Amino acid sequence: MLRHLALTLRRWGGWLLDAVYPRDCFFCGRPSGDSQICQACYERLSLARNPACLICGAESAMPEGPDFVCSDCLHHRPAFARAFVAARYEGDIRDLIHAFKYHGGLWLTDDLVRILVGVYIGRIVPLRLGIDAVVPVPMLLRKRRKRGYNQAEELARLLAAQLHLPYFPKALKRVHTGVLSQTRLARGERLANAKRAYRTRRAEPLRDRTVLLIDDVLTTGATCDACAHALRAAGAKRVYVLALARPLFL
Ligand SMILES: [Zn+2]
Numbered sequence: 290m291l292r293h294l295a296l297t298l299r300r301w302g303g304w305l306l307d308a309v310y311p312r313d314c315f316f317c318g319r320p321s322g323d324s325q326i327c328q329a330c331y332e333r334l335s336l337a338r339n340p341a342c343l344i345c346g347a348e349s350a351m352p353e354g355p356d357f358v359c360s361d362c363l364h365h366r367p368a369f370a371r372a373f374v375a376a377r378y379e380g381d382i383r384d385l386i387h388a389f390k391y392h393g394g395l396w397l398t399d400d401l402v403r404i405l406v407g408v409y410i411g412r413i414v415p416l417r418l419g420i421d422a423v424v425p426v427p428m429l430l431r432k433r434r435k436r437g438y439n440q441a442e443e444l445a446r447l448l449a450a451q452l453h454l455p456y457f458p459k460a461l462k463r464v465h466t467g468v469l470s471q472t473r474l475a476r477g478e479r480l481a482n483a484k485r486a487y488r489t490r491r492a493e494p495l496r497d498r499t500v501l502l503i504d505d506v507l508t509t510g511a512t513c514d515a516c517a518h519a520l521r522a523a524g525a526k527r528v529y530v531l532a533l534a535r536p537l538f539l
Protein backbone atom coordinates (compact mmCIF):
# COMPACT_ATOMS: atom_id res chain seq x y z
CA MET A 290 0.00 0.00 0.00
CA LEU A 291 2.74 2.42 1.07
CA ARG A 292 4.83 1.36 -1.86
CA HIS A 293 1.93 2.00 -4.20
CA LEU A 294 1.43 5.42 -2.69
CA ALA A 295 5.12 6.21 -3.09
CA LEU A 296 5.00 5.17 -6.75
CA THR A 297 1.88 7.20 -7.39
CA LEU A 298 3.52 10.22 -5.80
CA ARG A 299 6.64 9.65 -7.83
CA ARG A 300 4.59 9.36 -11.01
CA TRP A 301 2.47 12.43 -10.38
CA GLY A 302 4.91 14.41 -8.28
CA GLY A 303 6.54 15.83 -11.40
CA TRP A 304 3.26 17.25 -12.57
CA LEU A 305 2.46 18.73 -9.20
CA LEU A 306 5.87 20.38 -9.10
CA ASP A 307 5.34 21.72 -12.61
CA ALA A 308 2.36 23.62 -11.36
CA VAL A 309 4.63 25.42 -8.92
CA TYR A 310 8.01 25.52 -10.63
CA PRO A 311 8.78 25.62 -14.35
CA ARG A 312 10.80 22.63 -15.54
CA ASP A 313 14.56 22.88 -15.87
CA CYS A 314 16.49 21.00 -18.51
CA PHE A 315 18.16 17.79 -17.30
CA PHE A 316 21.40 18.79 -19.01
CA CYS A 317 21.79 22.58 -19.04
CA GLY A 318 19.41 23.59 -16.24
CA ARG A 319 17.67 26.24 -18.38
CA PRO A 320 13.85 26.32 -18.43
CA SER A 321 12.71 23.56 -20.76
CA GLY A 322 8.95 24.04 -21.21
CA ASP A 323 6.90 20.89 -20.69
CA SER A 324 9.79 18.55 -21.42
CA GLN A 325 12.70 17.57 -19.17
CA ILE A 326 15.20 18.23 -21.93
CA CYS A 327 15.25 21.57 -23.72
CA GLN A 328 15.06 21.54 -27.52
CA ALA A 329 18.72 22.58 -27.93
CA CYS A 330 19.97 19.76 -25.69
CA TYR A 331 17.56 17.27 -27.29
CA GLU A 332 19.01 18.08 -30.71
CA ARG A 333 22.51 17.62 -29.34
CA LEU A 334 21.83 14.12 -27.92
CA SER A 335 24.36 11.65 -29.27
CA LEU A 336 22.12 9.32 -31.25
CA ALA A 337 24.73 8.49 -33.89
CA ARG A 338 26.09 4.96 -34.01
CA ASN A 339 28.46 2.98 -36.21
CA PRO A 340 26.84 0.65 -38.76
CA ALA A 341 24.96 -1.97 -36.75
CA CYS A 342 24.24 -5.67 -37.28
CA LEU A 343 21.10 -6.03 -39.36
CA ILE A 344 19.75 -8.61 -36.89
CA CYS A 345 20.85 -7.89 -33.31
CA GLY A 346 21.66 -4.19 -33.65
CA ALA A 347 25.21 -4.57 -32.26
CA GLU A 348 27.48 -1.82 -33.52
CA SER A 349 30.50 -2.67 -35.56
CA ALA A 350 33.84 -1.13 -34.65
CA MET A 351 34.76 -1.15 -38.36
CA PRO A 352 33.15 0.58 -41.30
CA GLU A 353 30.63 -1.94 -42.61
CA GLY A 354 28.08 -2.04 -45.39
CA PRO A 355 24.33 -1.66 -44.80
CA ASP A 356 23.75 -5.44 -44.84
CA PHE A 357 26.32 -6.25 -42.15
CA VAL A 358 25.50 -9.26 -39.92
CA CYS A 359 27.74 -9.80 -36.87
CA SER A 360 29.53 -13.08 -36.19
CA ASP A 361 27.32 -13.84 -33.17
CA CYS A 362 24.20 -13.73 -35.34
CA LEU A 363 25.91 -15.79 -38.05
CA HIS A 364 26.57 -18.52 -35.46
CA HIS A 365 23.33 -18.29 -33.57
CA ARG A 366 20.39 -16.56 -35.17
CA PRO A 367 18.29 -15.03 -32.38
CA ALA A 368 14.56 -15.76 -32.07
CA PHE A 369 13.77 -12.10 -32.87
CA ALA A 370 13.89 -10.98 -36.48
CA ARG A 371 15.64 -7.68 -35.89
CA ALA A 372 16.59 -5.28 -33.11
CA PHE A 373 16.38 -1.51 -33.51
CA VAL A 374 18.56 0.49 -31.16
CA ALA A 375 18.33 4.26 -30.75
CA ALA A 376 21.76 5.10 -29.38
CA ARG A 377 25.06 3.91 -28.00
CA TYR A 378 24.95 3.35 -24.24
CA GLU A 379 27.37 6.07 -23.16
CA GLY A 380 27.64 9.76 -22.32
CA ASP A 381 24.42 11.79 -22.21
CA ILE A 382 22.19 8.82 -23.15
CA ARG A 383 23.72 6.71 -20.39
CA ASP A 384 23.18 9.55 -17.88
CA LEU A 385 19.51 9.80 -18.88
CA ILE A 386 18.87 6.06 -18.66
CA HIS A 387 20.74 5.88 -15.39
CA ALA A 388 18.56 8.58 -13.83
CA PHE A 389 15.44 6.95 -15.27
CA LYS A 390 16.33 3.52 -13.96
CA TYR A 391 18.21 3.92 -10.73
CA HIS A 392 17.11 7.28 -9.38
CA GLY A 393 13.35 7.05 -9.78
CA GLY A 394 13.47 9.27 -12.85
CA LEU A 395 10.00 8.48 -14.16
CA TRP A 396 9.70 12.15 -15.08
CA LEU A 397 12.15 11.33 -17.91
CA THR A 398 9.76 8.78 -19.48
CA ASP A 399 8.25 11.28 -21.97
CA ASP A 400 11.64 12.32 -23.29
CA LEU A 401 12.93 8.76 -23.57
CA VAL A 402 9.78 7.67 -25.38
CA ARG A 403 10.22 10.62 -27.72
CA ILE A 404 13.54 9.03 -28.75
CA LEU A 405 11.88 5.63 -29.28
CA VAL A 406 9.04 7.17 -31.32
CA GLY A 407 11.71 8.81 -33.50
CA VAL A 408 13.24 5.40 -34.25
CA TYR A 409 9.81 3.87 -34.83
CA ILE A 410 8.76 6.53 -37.32
CA GLY A 411 12.16 6.89 -38.98
CA ARG A 412 13.25 3.28 -39.24
CA ILE A 413 10.41 0.86 -38.47
CA VAL A 414 7.40 2.42 -40.24
CA PRO A 415 9.16 2.53 -43.67
CA LEU A 416 9.78 -1.24 -43.42
CA ARG A 417 6.02 -1.95 -43.08
CA LEU A 418 6.56 -4.73 -40.57
CA GLY A 419 2.92 -4.89 -39.51
CA ILE A 420 3.60 -4.47 -35.78
CA ASP A 421 0.34 -5.12 -33.90
CA ALA A 422 1.48 -5.73 -30.33
CA VAL A 423 3.81 -3.97 -27.90
CA VAL A 424 5.29 -6.06 -25.08
CA PRO A 425 7.81 -4.96 -22.41
CA VAL A 426 10.70 -7.12 -21.21
CA PRO A 427 9.51 -8.16 -17.74
CA MET A 428 11.39 -7.89 -14.48
CA LEU A 429 11.53 -10.16 -11.45
CA LEU A 430 8.61 -9.25 -9.20
CA ARG A 431 10.96 -8.83 -6.24
CA LYS A 432 13.16 -6.42 -8.18
CA ARG A 433 10.15 -4.54 -9.50
CA ARG A 434 8.78 -4.12 -5.99
CA LYS A 435 12.10 -2.80 -4.76
CA ARG A 436 12.44 -0.29 -7.60
CA GLY A 437 8.74 0.53 -7.64
CA TYR A 438 8.46 0.13 -11.41
CA ASN A 439 9.81 -1.74 -14.39
CA GLN A 440 11.47 0.80 -16.67
CA ALA A 441 10.77 -1.25 -19.84
CA GLU A 442 7.09 -1.32 -18.93
CA GLU A 443 6.96 2.44 -18.43
CA LEU A 444 8.54 2.99 -21.85
CA ALA A 445 6.35 0.39 -23.59
CA ARG A 446 3.08 1.68 -22.12
CA LEU A 447 3.61 5.25 -23.26
CA LEU A 448 5.03 4.20 -26.63
CA ALA A 449 2.03 1.96 -27.35
CA ALA A 450 -0.36 4.76 -26.32
CA GLN A 451 1.36 7.32 -28.55
CA LEU A 452 1.48 4.96 -31.54
CA HIS A 453 -2.05 3.59 -30.94
CA LEU A 454 -0.75 0.02 -30.86
CA PRO A 455 -2.24 -2.79 -28.73
CA TYR A 456 -0.28 -3.12 -25.50
CA PHE A 457 0.28 -6.41 -23.64
CA PRO A 458 2.06 -5.54 -20.38
CA LYS A 459 1.72 -8.99 -18.87
CA ALA A 460 2.43 -11.11 -21.91
CA LEU A 461 5.77 -12.20 -20.47
CA LYS A 462 6.80 -13.16 -17.01
CA ARG A 463 10.28 -13.24 -15.51
CA VAL A 464 10.72 -16.19 -13.18
CA HIS A 465 13.51 -16.66 -10.70
CA THR A 466 16.12 -19.13 -11.86
CA GLY A 467 18.85 -18.47 -9.33
CA VAL A 468 21.20 -17.30 -12.06
CA LEU A 469 24.63 -15.93 -11.26
CA SER A 470 25.66 -12.69 -12.87
CA GLN A 471 24.85 -13.20 -16.57
CA THR A 472 28.09 -11.58 -17.66
CA ARG A 473 30.14 -14.28 -15.89
CA LEU A 474 28.59 -17.07 -17.89
CA ALA A 475 29.64 -18.38 -21.28
CA ARG A 476 27.37 -17.52 -24.18
CA GLY A 477 25.70 -20.95 -24.38
CA GLU A 478 24.98 -21.07 -20.63
CA ARG A 479 23.71 -17.51 -20.72
CA LEU A 480 21.20 -18.34 -23.44
CA ALA A 481 20.04 -21.54 -21.73
CA ASN A 482 19.60 -19.67 -18.44
CA ALA A 483 17.77 -16.81 -20.09
CA LYS A 484 15.40 -19.22 -21.81
CA ARG A 485 14.40 -20.68 -18.46
CA ALA A 486 13.89 -17.22 -17.00
CA TYR A 487 11.17 -15.91 -19.35
CA ARG A 488 7.72 -17.40 -19.84
CA THR A 489 4.51 -16.32 -21.46
CA ARG A 490 1.21 -16.21 -19.66
CA ARG A 491 -1.24 -18.42 -21.44
CA ALA A 492 -4.11 -15.96 -21.34
CA GLU A 493 -2.44 -13.43 -23.60
CA PRO A 494 -3.80 -13.42 -27.17
CA LEU A 495 -0.50 -13.09 -29.00
CA ARG A 496 -1.20 -15.72 -31.62
CA ASP A 497 -0.27 -14.50 -35.11
CA ARG A 498 0.71 -11.09 -33.82
CA THR A 499 3.84 -9.25 -34.87
CA VAL A 500 5.34 -8.12 -31.61
CA LEU A 501 7.53 -5.15 -30.80
CA LEU A 502 9.45 -6.07 -27.67
CA ILE A 503 10.64 -3.07 -25.65
CA ASP A 504 13.72 -2.88 -23.47
CA ASP A 505 15.77 0.03 -22.16
CA VAL A 506 19.29 -1.30 -22.67
CA LEU A 507 20.32 -4.26 -24.79
CA THR A 508 23.51 -5.86 -23.57
CA THR A 509 24.22 -9.30 -24.98
CA GLY A 510 20.79 -9.66 -26.57
CA ALA A 511 20.30 -12.93 -24.64
CA THR A 512 17.34 -11.52 -22.70
CA CYS A 513 15.50 -10.39 -25.83
CA ASP A 514 16.38 -13.65 -27.55
CA ALA A 515 14.83 -15.60 -24.67
CA CYS A 516 11.74 -13.35 -24.57
CA ALA A 517 11.30 -13.68 -28.34
CA HIS A 518 11.66 -17.43 -28.04
CA ALA A 519 8.86 -17.56 -25.45
CA LEU A 520 6.63 -15.22 -27.48
CA ARG A 521 7.05 -17.28 -30.62
CA ALA A 522 6.39 -20.48 -28.71
CA ALA A 523 3.12 -18.83 -27.65
CA GLY A 524 2.20 -18.30 -31.29
CA ALA A 525 3.55 -14.82 -32.09
CA LYS A 526 4.27 -14.56 -35.80
CA ARG A 527 7.41 -12.50 -35.55
CA VAL A 528 9.22 -10.50 -32.87
CA TYR A 529 11.12 -7.25 -33.33
CA VAL A 530 13.02 -5.46 -30.60
CA LEU A 531 13.21 -1.75 -29.90
CA ALA A 532 15.66 -0.52 -27.27
CA LEU A 533 17.01 2.84 -26.22
CA ALA A 534 20.66 1.90 -26.16
CA ARG A 535 23.30 -0.74 -26.47
CA PRO A 536 26.95 -0.52 -25.35
CA LEU A 537 29.57 -0.47 -28.11
CA PHE A 538 31.60 -3.21 -26.44
CA LEU A 539 30.75 -5.47 -23.54
ZN1 LIG B 1 19.17 22.01 -22.13
Ligand SMILES: [Zn+2]
Nearest residue numbers: 342345359362
Ligand atom coordinates in the same frame (compact mmCIF):
# COMPACT_ATOMS: atom_id res chain seq x y z
ZN1 LIG C 1 24.21 -9.50 -34.69
